Amino acid sequence: xxxxxxxxxxxxxxxxxxxxxxxxxxxxxxxxxxxxxxxxxxxxxxxxxxxxxxxxxxxxxxxxxxxxxxxxxxxxxxxxxxxxxxxxxxxxxxxxxxxxxxxxxxxxxxxxxxxxxxxxxxxxxxxxxxxxxxxxxxxxxxxxxxxxxxxxxxxxxxxxxxxxxxxxxxxxxxxxxxxxxxxxxxxxxxxxxxxxxxxxxxxxxxxxxxxxxxxxxxxxxxxxxxxxxxxxxxxxxxxxxxxxxxxxxxxxxxxxxxxxxxxxxxxxxxxxxxxxxxxxxxxxxxxxxxxxxxxxxxxxxxxxxxxxxxxxxxxxxxxxxxxxxxxxxxxxxxxxxxxxxxxxxxxxxxxxxxxxxxxxxxxxxxxxxxxxxxxxxxxxxxxxxxxxxxxxxxxxxxxxxxxxxxxxxxxxxxxxxxxxxxxxxxxxxxxxxxxxxxxxxxxxxxxxxxxxxxxxxxxxxxxxxxxxxxxxxxxxxxxxxxxxxxxxxxxxxxxxxxxxxxxxxxxxxxxxxxxxxxxxxxxxxxxxxxxxxxxxxxxxxxxxxxxxxxxxxxxxxxxxxxxxxxxxxxxxxxxxxxxxxxxxxxx
Numbered sequence: 083x084x085x086x087x088x089x090x091x092x093x094x095x096x097x098x099x100x101x102x103x104x105x106x107x108x109x110x111x112x113x114x115x116x117x118x119x120x121x122x123x124x125x126x127x128x129x130x131x132x133x134x135x136x137x138x139x140x141x142x143x144x145x146x147x148x149x150x151x152x153x154x155x156x157x158x159x160x161x162x163x164x165x166x167x168x169x170x171x172x173x174x175x176x177x178x179x180x181x182x183x184x185x186x187x188x189x190x191x192x193x194x195x196x197x198x199x200x201x202x203x204x205x206x207x208x209x210x211x212x213x214x215x216x217x218x219x220x221x222x223x224x225x226x227x228x229x230x231x232x233x234x235x236x237x238x239x240x241x242x243x244x245x246x247x248x249x250x251x252x253x254x255x256x257x258x259x260x261x262x263x264x265x266x267x268x269x270x271x272x273x274x275x276x277x278x279x280x281x282x283x284x285x286x287x288x289x290x291x292x293x294x295x296x297x298x299x300x301x302x303x304x305x306x307x308x309x310x311x312x313x314x315x316x317x318x319x320x321x322x323x324x325x326x327x328x329x330x331x332x333x334x335x336x337x338x339x340x341x342x343x344x345x346x347x348x349x350x351x352x353x354x355x356x357x358x359x360x361x362x363x364x365x366x367x368x369x370x371x372x373x374x375x376x377x378x379x380x381x382x383x384x385x386x387x388x389x390x391x392x393x394x395x396x397x398x399x400x401x402x403x404x405x406x407x408x409x410x411x412x413x414x415x416x417x418x419x420x421x422x423x424x425x426x427x428x429x430x431x432x433x434x435x436x437x438x439x440x441x442x443x444x445x446x447x448x449x450x451x452x453x454x455x456x457x458x459x460x461x462x463x464x465x466x467x468x469x470x471x472x473x474x475x476x477x478x479x480x481x482x483x484x485x486x487x488x489x490x491x492x493x494x495x496x497x498x499x500x501x502x503x504x505x506x507x508x509x510x511x512x513x514x515x516x517x518x519x520x521x522x523x524x525x526x527x528x529x530x531x532x533x534x535x536x537x538x539x540x541x542x543x544x545x546x547x548x549x550x551x552x553x554x555x556x557x558x559x560x561x562x563x564x565x566x567x568x569x570x571x572x573x574x575x576x577x578x579x580x581x582x583x584x585x586x587x588x589x590x591x592x593x594x595x596x597x598x599x600x601x602x603x604x605x606x607x608x609x610x611x612x613x614x615x616x617x618x619x620x621x622x623x624x625x626x627x628x629x630x631x632x633x634x635x636x637x638x639x640x641x642x643x644x645x646x647x648x649x650x651x652x653x654x655x656x657x658x659x660x661x662x663x664x665x666x667x668x669x
């Protein structure tokens with residue numbers, strides 16, 4: 083019976099994959115433009131920068147003559163709260179380039195110094211409520227993932243690469259503040275970016291958060307989909323080296339030596355532990371990272387958290403080898419590859435590369451004494467702005483056993499302005515001893531516009547699906563999920579600044595037909611004109627945990643939340659929850 087169910091699941095997966103390919107053939111390949119004029123771009127929707135011999139001094143002052151020939155982006159519009167309306171404060175962004183760096187200057191008008199709010203001074207801190215500016219660069223020009231460089235009005239910096247906020251780049255920034263404006267200068271060396279030298283143009287966008295009025299503004303976006311990278315203008319005129327050679331391809335090594343002394347009744351003995359790690363930037367699009375005898379203190383820190391819940395929680399890995407370039411393994415993580423499954427190892431190699439619209443990540447670790455070897459391969463391709471495809475492989479070699487996991491997936495946008503999207507993923511695992519063999523998958527149809535969002539999702543995991551390096555908190559289920567939300571976009575005369583109403587429902591069963599879960603939830607959130615926030619939601623969930631108790635759990639809760647003070651230094655938040663929950667970690 084179980085074999086018949088597995089066969090039926092595979093047939094459904096193949097049918098949906100054929101549907102995915104069919105939609106891909108009819109997907110739109112054209113670059114999109116916003117419904118309004120983006121000042122600073124030409125008729126081809128290009129932002130053309132000029133190359134200068136010497137970069138300006140990054141001191142927050144734009145008094146050098148070189149800024150006079152810089153390209154200029156202006157007339158920002160609001161993303162929130164009054165979407166599409168002109169920003170309440172003027173912002174201009176200047177851009178130019180040298181042979182090895184990009185330079186930007188933001189000139190941001192303000193009401194007064196007293197109304198400028200910037201609290202963070204730490205690197206990579208959460209600047210959600212700070213006055214700040216951001217440069218977004220789509221260096222692969224896939225209209226999907228970007229480098230983001232953010233500076234707040236106090237000069238604190240934050241950055242991310244392709245969504246990985248734990249990535250730390252080498253770049254400069256400086257800020258000055260006067261009575262009627264503040265200025266931020268940014269210099270980004272090309273050597274800190276990952277890009278394919280054969281791609282002559284990138285995507286670019288600029289953002290500003292105005293703390294006085296709590297406005298999120300952007301230079302180029304579509305009001306229906308403000309965070310869709312397809313609407314980023316083309317950045318052209320960059321001094322990209324045609325050979326793809328990095329400006330710094332020296333082998334960088336960091337060495338660590340550890341020594342301990344062990345005494346016994348007869349003689350003393352000394353045990354030495356050594357470590358070596360480094361990174362070689364082979365090209366602007368290829369990097370090789372390696373580690374030999376990694377620092378064991380990192381390993382101990384990575385596993386210091388203790389989880390006492392009955393469902394394993396997903397915790398981030400803190401070890402540097404796995405943190406850096408983790409964004410190249412998104413498609414196999416964490417279902418097939420959860421790096422915390424790898425405890426101690428003697429050596430590891432990580433190779434990452436980008437080639438036009440394709441990113442590749444290859445990682446191996448080796449435990450010589452235990453004879454344990456692991457490999458993870460992730461390939462992500464974006465053939466056009468509407469389509470994404472992925473392939474992943476994870477292998478684990480243990481004494482007397484070996485296992486292989488394969489995952490495929492993709493996403494396609496279609497319909498008017500790409501408002502519909504269909505995504506799917508399928509994973510299969512097999513091993514020499516047949517332990518953990520099985521498959522899992524997820525198929526999702528989603529619709530999104532300025533006011534409405536709706537999705538329908540089907541997911542499953544076979545009864546024994548358990549890859550040795552994967553994170554699978556629950557298995558043996560087939561589940562349907564539905565979600566719908568309504569966004570309220572205010573006008574200048576409205577009594578509120580924003581709001582949303584949402585509801586979701588899901589139900590599922592095990593492969594044998596037993597009850598698995600049934601849940602529903604609904605909620606309302608609104609921000610008033612005086613920036614007071616109000617939220618109320620209700621959740622009800624019946625779920626089975628047969629390995630713990632025979633009867634399904636019945637959880638329900640009513641949650642209320644109030645926020646006063648807006649973006650002022652002194653704010654007050656009050657929340658209250660009433661209900662019953664067998665385990666607060668359930669999701």
